[in-house]
Amino acid sequence: MTIGISDHVAGPELPSLIARMNVQDPNPLIDLRIGSSGDLLTSYDRRELDAVLVRFHAGRSDGELISEERLGWFAAPNWQHRTGEPLPLATLAEPCGVRIMATQLTDEAGVPWTESFVGGGVMAVAGALTAGLGVSALARRMLPFGAINVGAKLELPKLPSLPILLHSRVQQSGARDVLRTLSAAMRSAVGAS
Missing domain, CATH: 3.40.190.10 (Periplasmic binding protein-like II)
Incomplete structure (x- = not known):
């Protein structure tokens, strides 16, 4: 099979x-x-x-x-968004549907963003989060140890289940x-x- x-x-x-x-x-x-x-x-x-x-x-x-499964916006615990700069997103490569949905929602909310990291798998994106390279839309069970939800703090659009x-x-x-x-x-x- x-x-x-x-x-x-x-x-x-x-x-x-x-x-x-x-x-x-x-x-x-x-x-x-x-x-x-x-x-x-x-x-x-x-x-x-x-x-x-x-x-x-x-x-x-x-x-x-x-x-x-509910998704959220997550980053490393010590990560800080630099005021006035676009939100750095760590994403999976296209054609990832979660990536497409997350970027569309940020566009609709008027949140300027840029891709800071594009990974070939969720584990690569989790590594980028741990390294403090940006924010990612992920399910809680996919998170690297210590990652925190930053969606409310950064006033990011709510992600669906x-x-x-x-x-x-x-x-x-x-x-x-x-x-x-x-x-x-x-x-x-x-x-x-």
Whole structure:
């Protein structure tokens, strides 16, 4: 079975998610791919992936709702915005939907911003936050240790909760059981954050 998981969804729980899938089926052959929700959905539509666990993607109304996760504006605890300068944003590279949503909301709120860091994964963005390179729109469970919510302090626009969806065409009962286990583990991880 080939499964895609969005980088914004996988998070630090990925090792425990894989372990839970292994408990469900101790002899699985799982091809796991991490990427952006948009890229993974494109691969899924091309039948290159059997299932994907992704954030809501505009223009799609399919998929099973697994959970919803609130996003916030976060920075390192000692980070300070320099008065009069654009807000430095640490983001994932395009076509990241969270990046697009966050920059659109800052534009609509009239908040001048600039990209201070563009990372190839959430862990890279978390590293940029820790290094004090700027502010990022992330879910709380994705944060590096010590990161703080700076949205209210900086009067940034409120970020929505975003759904996590499972898209699957898996028919075999064993593989469906693995996906049920993965979905339950994700619900638990998001609920605990």
